[in-house]
Amino acid sequence: MHSLVTFLGKGRDDPKTGYRSARYRFPGGHERETAFFGLALAEQLAPQRLVVLGTAGSMWGVFVENLAVEGEEEEARLALLDAEPAARVDQGLLDRLQPLLSRAVGMEVLPRLIPYGRNAPEQRAILETVAEAVPSGKVSFDLTHAFRHLSMLGLVSAFMLERVGKLEIEGIWYGALEMTEGGVALVLRLDGLLAIQRWVDALDRYDATGHYGVFAPLLAADGVPADKTACLEEAAFHEQTQNLADARRKLLTFLPQLETSLPGASGIFQKRLAERLAWVRGADLAEHQRKLAYQYLARGDYLRAAIFGWEAFVSRQCLERGLDPQQFKEGREVAFETFEQELQAGQHEDRQREAYWMLKNLRNALVHGNAPSYPKFRQPLASADRLYKALEASFKRLLG
Template identity: 55%
Template sequence: MTQDTTTLVSFLGRARQDPKTGYRMARYCFEDGTTQDTPFFGLGLLKAIRPNRLVLLGTAGSMWDVLIEQFAAEGEEEELRLGLIEAASEGRVDAPLLAAVTPLVERALGVPCLLRLIDYGRDAEGQARILETIADAVPNGRVCIDLTHGFRHLAAIGSLSAFFLERVRGLNVAGIYYGALDMTDPKQGGTPVVRLDGLMTIERWLDALSRFDQNGDYALFAPLLERDGVPADKVRCLVEAAFFERSLNLADARRRILTFLPVLDTPLNGVSALFQTALAERLAWVREAGLMDYQRRLARFYLRQGDYVRAAILGFEAVITRECDRRKYGHQDHQQDRKPAEDAFEAEIRAKEHPRTVADGYWMLKNLRNALAHGNPSKSDDVRQIIANPQRLPVELDKAMQRVLS
């Protein structure tokens, strides 16, 4: 199976609405105007999207017998079919029996098929086993999922499986389909086929927000916004802001975010509109913050994430930026602005022009920053002990920043 292979995953329930077909016959209407007349939506979807293979999932009590009877010619594999009918009626269909009838299904449908039993999903462990079965059945490539049939709770599990396959297995979920029999037009008789791909986009947004809150990567939102029509040049601002922030070029990072922010002043399209407020709230600080506030905010963020090297570097740089502002120096030139501001502040500390707590906080922050950033053992026994202690390091780093940056 290659990355270009498309697999359709469909569920089989145990409905007995029709003695011959199980499910009620329906005319399923697709977006492109085509229709498929079938009692089992998965078969109509198979003809509509023409995947390379079919994975059919059902429990030991699903109506495997009714489905197989639609495919078998008169007298074909009669003993096997009778065994399947008996097993299905007693809820004891097993894997060997499904393997035996698989060639019959493949001959009828003309595509490779995989018939698999799934758990009833009565508890968390059973539901996890369903996800595992789906993942094992679709190791790579593209996947389309049909949520129409099966127990009602299987639709929720099937939807979750789409996100699981995409996020954990790296598959491309090409579509989530639902044959909405309850929405059948009483006059025309057509049953709409509903695309539930928007659920995947919502999951992607939720995942992006969660990951952003953990790592601060603005680029996570770029593909989601671009998919909903945000201009590429505006989306690129977020990607570049993430790059500049990671390389500690905060001035350019802030400029890129400020260039992007007007996008959020007008309503977004698609699913992005649902998350517009949440995104705006996470970026609003840029409009008010100067460089020192930006550095201090990031230092606090990295401290919470356990990235002590970045926390110490940015915390120290926030102090120097503040001292540049006090003296009306520029921010960017190290030799002409930042180093003179650092030297002047240290001279004030030595002259006891600042409280002892500020002085202690500054020297601790500077020593921690030098030891962490350069990777060399500090000359101070206390600093070496702090860096070697996973409990003390975040506490002392936090205390130092509070003392000198309050």
């Protein structure tokens, strides 16, 4: 189901219609003259549900009188006209008039009373009202009327519904009464704001999870080929399964897309995205793993940070000893066993020895869920702050 959410303000430019009547031009050239932009937009979009939000002092009476036929729900209409000037309109009165509004508009109309949004509880109440009225499906928002701060809350509602309510935002609209061409007011789509919010949200989710796939639908919406955005999904899988070779190969296939300006909101954020993929530019496997270890440490993913930190150290030992870091028995196992023999022989400084045993014990504890035998290696596991500092110190001494 497609729902349109619109606001009803306190316009008094015209005693009969409230708002000043104007001719609006929609994208595509269609024009419509109306005093209530939300109704014209509903006619243009043809949603199945129209949600009208207004305060106790909004011009509900004028709105209803413009839609009602003579004699229809006369008692409720008179009660509404009396309540409106004193800002005493309540939800019960609006509910009595809902059938009238639905008949007149030709679709389900939900008139909903909202507070003025003067403080945080009232602002939350508005968001909850919108969420209750639009539980599923697609939703469009009209931000034209009402107090300016209520329009801002409407925009926040759109973001909230898409992220929390799992709804699809179809569009965000604004009837720009003062922006005219030849005396006709222009109708603007503000979907660009929604696209920017989606990118901000995706960056936050990536920084929390490290999953490149969150960017795929946003890039696809701005015209990046599907086979290239699919590389991000596949790279995330390979990285999470410790297959950095294939993860890097997929990202290198995608990265040329960031070498030219991208359209839409993607162009605003492509530099930020390139920064998050920069680890693939490292010279070798050890450097790739080192960069990822620090990235996961920064986002508080201590398990992956410890894993990549340990693997980066072993890879570096392999490369320095002429061993193949892609081989376990003849490469990685030989490298760290040889290093431990050198530690026992006193060939490395104390700080490096301490960092090595700390990293190895923390990595094993996090991977296997078993506390280290020695108290000094158990202590960092007592708090996030201690664990962060212990891993960071080990990385600096062993990885640079």
